[in-house]
Amino acid sequence: MQESLSASEQEYLRAILLVQQRTGHVTVQALAGRMGIKPASVSAMIRRLAQDEDGQGSYVMHTPYQGVALTRRGERVAMELLRHQRLLELFLAATLDMSWEQVHDEAERLAPFISEDLEERISARLGHPTRDQHGDPIPSREGLINIADDIPLNTLETGMQAKVVRVPDEDPALLRYLASLGLIPGTWITVEARNPYGDILTVRIDNATHPLAGEIAGRISISAASRHSAQASHSN
Amino acid sequence: MQESLSASEQEYLRAILLVQQRTGHVTVQALAGRMGIKPASVSAMIRRLAQDEDGQGSYVMHTPYQGVALTRRGERVAMELLRHQRLLELFLAATLDMSWEQVHDEAERLAPFISEDLEERISARLGHPTRDQHGDPIPSREGLINIADDIPLNTLETGMQAKVVRVPDEDPALLRYLASLGLIPGTWITVEARNPYGDILTVRIDNATHPLAGEIAGRISISAASRHSAQASHSN
């Protein structure tokens, strides 16, 4: 049925998806930088991915000098790869005692090579999780993600409490810093105050308060469900 | 220090090692057949592997029209890959519920891509095993295997009992057949009789006797240690 793509092609599609999610606009440079490849090579690959070689549609739309965007088909492939990667991360983290950076690198490298069957068994073994250890959603087998319940922390009203469901995992140093504050998925967090000058929130976690840049708070998600149960629960 | 070889190159070295172990002599055809590749391509790869590109020595010795053999260096690489593969097989089998053929295929595919660190963690997690589930030895991190204690079943004296430590795993059908007799590593086995015509042994396993072709018995290993404690122990 479908001529499975090469590891390289899949990796490009994954990179496009991630850049798209994080910045909204996908440039050749951003891809080249992220993948450690020269822009010229990226251009060449984009040309290939934009072609409809088998009558089943292309993987990306390309407007020369403007940018790239995934088609539905390309998105499905990227989501599939991301699913492999996130499940692998969880699996390795759960089974072996590895740091997040290590499981991340390992999973990223192995993701293109694991079979659908292995993926399914890992998923079952883990109880079919829908988020990885940082709350990043794991796409379903159909290549869909559900983030309907995700709300940025900086939209939480002052004085209200909510449960953290996701922290940004792109920057290991930031991730470590947030973890050092106890700011990890599952934690309850309260917005104590908003500083009128500069975009800074004061948040309470485990009875300690911390200043948090609004830019960071915007990349942290809280559960929509918990919003209405604010002040209802306490963490230990 | 060392320019790590491509996945393909490693796979060739693995194939050479396995053919060498099983048949004693490595032909281009045998490699081509095993790897699903045309002989011409094998010749080309052998030429590359036989070259000393970095002054550190070549990976194989090649006598044109005669055969190929691994050098110490090539053997080390092949053993390393085999170690990855066998540890992965055990790991996947122990953690997920997969058939042997499935874990075998998966591990074979993934072996070139796992890091030394992951390998080490898997090994530790499994208690640093020295044999895979069929008794095939797992090379050490130094690329060595210890089969000093392995003795072919067909050398066991009639009437004596010994513990099976290894069964041939090349042929899945044979493996299944042996398993159906209870002939798996760890089982105690007794040679009841030798048929004078044809090369056939009669063996007892779990109080049932079975005829066994000598050719097969030669590929089954028993522990040297147990030879002297024959008749001492009983299974279940």
Add this chain to the structure above:
DNA sequence: CTATAGTATTAGGTGAGGCTAACTTAGGGC
């Protein structure tokens, strides 16, 4: 001892996926 079958090698070609160098285009400063 030679013919021949079968195996191995070489020659030459292809596609994937990188590279550099040279070019085009878009967009901001003046």
Add this chain to the structure above:
DNA sequence: GCCCTAAGTTAGCCTCACCTAATACTATAG
């Protein structure tokens, strides 16, 4: 409105790892 810089693209080249077709070698039957 022009020009210059930065970004994107194209052209042309390379290596890897496969292929087919043609050639060379080996070993065996007669």
